[in-house]
Amino acid sequence: MSSLEQMYQQVILDHAKHPVGRGLVAVDADHLHGESHQVNPTCGDEVTLRVDVLPGVDGGPARVAGVSWEGQGCSISQASVSVMTELVSDQPLDEVARLDALFHDLMGSRGKGLDDEGVEDDLGDATAFTGVSKYPARIKCALLGWAALKDSLVRSGASATND
Amino acid sequence: MTTTEVGTGPSGRTFTPAELVAVRADFPLLGRTVRDGKRLVYLDSAATSQKPQVVLDTEVDFYEQRNAAVHRGAHALAEEATEAFEHARQQVAALVGTDVGEIVWTPGATTGINLVATGIQHATLGRGGEAAERFRVGPGDEILVTEAEHHSNLVPWQELAARTGATLRWIPVGDDGRLDLSGLEAAGGTTGSGAGRADDDGRGGAGLINERTRVVAFAHVSNVTGAVAPVSRIVAAARRVGALTVLDACQSVPHRPVDLHALGVDFAVFSAHKTLGPTGVGALYGRRELLEALPPVTTGGSMVEVVTMEGTTFAPPPLKFEAGTQMVAQAVGFGAAADYLRELGMDAVCAHEAELATELLRIAEIPGVRVIGPATVGTLGQDAGPEAGLPDRVAAVSFVVDGVHAHDVGQVLDDAGIAVRVGHHCAQPLHRRFGIAATARASASVYTTVDEVTAFREALAGVRAFFGAE
Numbered sequence: 001m002s003s004l005e006q007m008y009q010q011v012i013l014d015h016a017k018h019p020v021g022r023g024l025v026a027v028d029a030d031h032l033h034g035e036s037h038q039v040n041p042t043c044g045d046e047v048t049l050r051v052d053v054l055p056g057v058d059g060g061p062a063r064v065a066g067v068s069w070e071g072q073g074c075s076i077s078q079a080s081v082s083v084m085t086e087l088v089s090d091q092p093l094d095e096v097a098r099l100d101a102l103f104h105d106l107m108g109s110r111g112k113g114l115d116d117e118g119v120e121d122d123l124g125d126a127t128a129f130t131g132v133s134k135y136p137a138r139i140k141c142a143l144l145g146w147a148a149l150k151d152s153l154v155r156s157g158a159s160a161t162n163d
Numbered sequence: 164m165t166t167t168e169v170g171t172g173p174s175g176r177t178f179t180p181a182e183l184v185a186v187r188a189d190f191p192l193l194g195r196t197v198r199d200g201k202r203l204v205y206l207d208s209a210a211t212s213q214k215p216q217v218v219l220d221t222e223v224d225f226y227e228q229r230n231a232a233v234h235r236g237a238h239a240l241a242e243e244a245t246e247a248f249e250h251a252r253q254q255v256a257a258l259v260g261t262d263v264g265e266i267v268w269t270p271g272a273t274t275g276i277n278l279v280a281t282g283i284q285h286a287t288l289g290r291g292g293e294a295a296e297r298f299r300v301g302p303g304d305e306i307l308v309t310e311a312e313h314h315s316n317l318v319p320w321q322e323l324a325a326r327t328g329a330t331l332r333w334i335p336v337g338d339d340g341r342l343d344l345s346g347l348e349a350a351g352g353t354t355g356s357g358a359g360r361a362d363d364d365g366r367g368g369a370g371l372i373n374e375r376t377r378v379v380a381f382a383h384v385s386n387v388t389g390a391v392a393p394v395s396r397i398v399a400a401a402r403r404v405g406a407l408t409v410l411d412a413c414q415s416v417p418h419r420p421v422d423l424h425a426l427g428v429d430f431a432v433f434s435a436h437k438t439l440g441p442t443g444v445g446a447l448y449g450r451r452e453l454l455e456a457l458p459p460v461t462t463g464g465s466m467v468e469v470v471t472m473e474g475t476t477f478a479p480p481p482l483k484f485e486a487g488t489q490m491v492a493q494a495v496g497f498g499a500a501a502d503y504l505r506e507l508g509m510d511a512v513c514a515h516e517a518e519l520a521t522e523l524l525r526i527a528e529i530p531g532v533r534v535i536g537p538a539t540v541g542t543l544g545q546d547a548g549p550e551a552g553l554p555d556r557v558a559a560v561s562f563v564v565d566g567v568h569a570h571d572v573g574q575v576l577d578d579a580g581i582a583v584r585v586g587h588h589c590a591q592p593l594h595r596r597f598g599i600a601a602t603a604r605a606s607a608s609v610y611t612t613v614d615e616v617t618a619f620r621e622a623l624a625g626v627r628a629f630f631g632a633e
Contacts, residue, residue: 003198004578004629008571013631043570043586044600072600074570075630141570 006131021085034156045073081145201580209606251498275432340388340536388536440500566632
């Protein structure tokens with residue numbers, strides 16, 4: 001498989017064509033919600049993402065109830081938001097934070113992927129972006145949606161900081 | 164305008180195949196490969212050009228043999244360094260048809276535009292005394308730009324308007340990517356549909372250039388559409404109302420004969436790094452009397468005559484605008500680049516690139532590919548004054564591919580070793596005007612070959628299939 005084919009895996013092309021979560025949806029009044037607009041100023045790609053957070057009950061953890069978004073951009077940025085939407089939905093916030101860190105590690109791997117295959121499996125379809133990490137100019141495309149999610153969670157009040 | 168007769172400049176002579184081979188051999192970088200041994204096809208010269216060996220050698224020679232502080236010190240090296248620095252100014256002045264004292268070194272074209280805009284602001288604050296009164300702008304005055312500008316010739320004017328209370332207006336761009344001058348002057352003309360002003364106060368009816376216009380800043384050639392602006396017409400209209408003209412010549416000077424005196428503009432900027440020269444240096448041209456009157460912006464060492472604790476008198480231009488240690492080696496390299504181009508002959512460069520523009524525009528034959536900008540290369544008519552007979556667009560062609568984002572287009576081309584620019588090319592308003600976020604752009608220079616353009620077209624033809632676009 002050429003580098004180009006490694007970058008544009010079929011799963012990425014499929015997500016770009018049939019994105020998950022596209023189209024902003026209203027959030028229940030008794031849920032937390034946050035919205036973030038992120039732009040990549042070098043290429044003009046943008047995403048507006050809304051997160052719906054189900055507050056924890058009886059000391060249980062808060063969870064991402066759903067993610068919806070609007071955006072335009074290259075297939076990498078759009079597919080990455082789509083894959084992320086699937087991955088984090090219904091996950092507790094600490095797991096979302098762990099996945100975010102794993103995905104950032106993957107993007108820093110220069111095409112090598114993560115050392116721990118078991119951990120890598122946790123990223124599901126998002127491992128398809130390993131090929132992207134070989135191209136420094138495209139990594140920010142793949143991270144655009146993740147930046148919007150992190151910021152939305154902060155804005156929702158569900159996550160305390162935006163480290 | 165005609166599409167069959169390509170403007171080639173007065174001589175009409177292009178490079179012979181042997182000459183083009185020799186030109187390419189002058190550019191060491193063109194010999195390298197990229198992405199696992201693929202031949203490099205460099206079609207991003209509008210972003211920055213590659214450099215001929217003589218430019219690299221000149222810079223090295225300066226550091227190895229002549230390096231010293233210029234315009235200070237009386238030792239032998241200081242003399243030689245100053246001579247090289249000032250000789251470079253002559254070389255650059257000769258390329259664009261100006262007097263040597265009318266060329267100010269700047270770190271780049273962006274800084275040059277900011278120098279003029281901020282100088283005008285300083286004049287408005289009263290600096291420069293009576294001589295600088297002609298530059299003053301304020302509430303009720305208008306600054307005119309175009310919708311096609313690179314951000315570097317837009318944002319400084321937005322800032323000047325915000326700081327002085329002047330109004331920013333702009334010439335709209337038509338569907339063909341050319342400036343729509345239908346509303347340029349009143350005389351019964353109508354303002355173009357997209358003609359705008361930041362705070363329309365109902366004074367509609369006046370032309371875009373009217374008695375309130377103080378500055379008209381525009382690009383000679385758009386870095387996105389490749390279209391050549393009707394400089395003579397805009398300059399004539401600006402002169403009638405006493406407005407200053409500021410020409411962004413970054414995309415013209417490297418590619419066609421440019422005679423700034425003949426064009427009659429008041430100020431112009433261009434950059435070395437797009438003109439086969441080094442990064443870190445550019446030039447600002449100003450008509451001598453204007454440079455004499457314009458207050459300096461950056462002040463400090465080297466730009467002064469007499470300094471007392473109470474005040475300072477400034478050196479005459481161009482030194483008045485060159486405070487601090489200058490980019491001497493880069494300026495000397497820029498001089499070598501200017502000579503290199505003049506030796507090739509700007510008529511021949513222009514004719515060569517007109518051929519390449521025509522070849523680049525053939526991408527429109529590929530299903531799903533749409534060119535943003537003039538679709539053909541025509542010839543400027545007699546109304547273009549000193550530019551009559553020259554091509555009406557350059558070999559910078561922006562395009563979109565239906566169903567595939569520009570970034571993805573660029574990636575597939577890159578995989579074939581073909582370097583194009585993707586994004587908004589620092590011209591967001593122009594992209595917004597066409598309803599697109601990003602385009603891909605292929606641009607040529609003296610060393611580009613038809614063969615390279617053919618390779619580009621072939622790779623581009625496979626892009627939609629790769630992404631399964633229907």
